[in-house]
Amino acid sequence: RKEVEQDPGPFNVPEGATVAFNCTYSNSASQSFFWYRQDCRKEPKLLMSVYSSGNEDGRFTAQLNRASQYISLLIRDSKLSDSATYLCVVNTWNNDMRFGAGTRLTVKP
């Protein structure tokens, strides 16, 4: 079983749609959680950190459920520029960062 699992997609949605990505992790000792965005043939870039209380950044909302070892990312009012692969990242106490394989999103006009 992979330590960080994501639905690979692809998710194909129209502009303006709301889309949700899910991620589960297996190591209960995990300390910090992130969503990274990776454009085609580019490097990953931090989208947002994920906090236990949930956090929002504009159209993006991230949630963490430690009891279920589950992380989510919600994108509202999707834009064409949101098309990318979204990586779920989990960091254990010793800075051992584990990446999910990513969920690919395509937003269409």
Add this chain to the structure above:
Amino acid sequence: NAGVTQTPKFQVLKTGQSMTLQCAQDMNHEYMSWYRQDPGMGLRLIHYSVGAGITDQGEVPNGYNVSRSTTEDFPLRLLSAAPSQTSVYFCASSRGGRGDTDTQYFGPGTRLTVL
């Protein structure tokens, strides 16, 4: 600031050849790391360094060596290239060390093919 730079961008090797992937950062970050990314898999940590003179193994270290003689540079050496090492390699740096929640900044990647 250039951020994290990597060279070369592309490389083709024959089985058994050795080479060094270069990585440099100008943000005075203590923590640097190397990942490989393969289709259908997440980025996997190869080696990392928490400061000059200190390196440690990650999840998939076999076949790779690293050194950290300066804060800025963290080269990755392939000792004897194998087709299984065909991948995209990313170098990353961050301000913090173990357990830190700081953002990791990634270089643009090196696409390596081993024939």
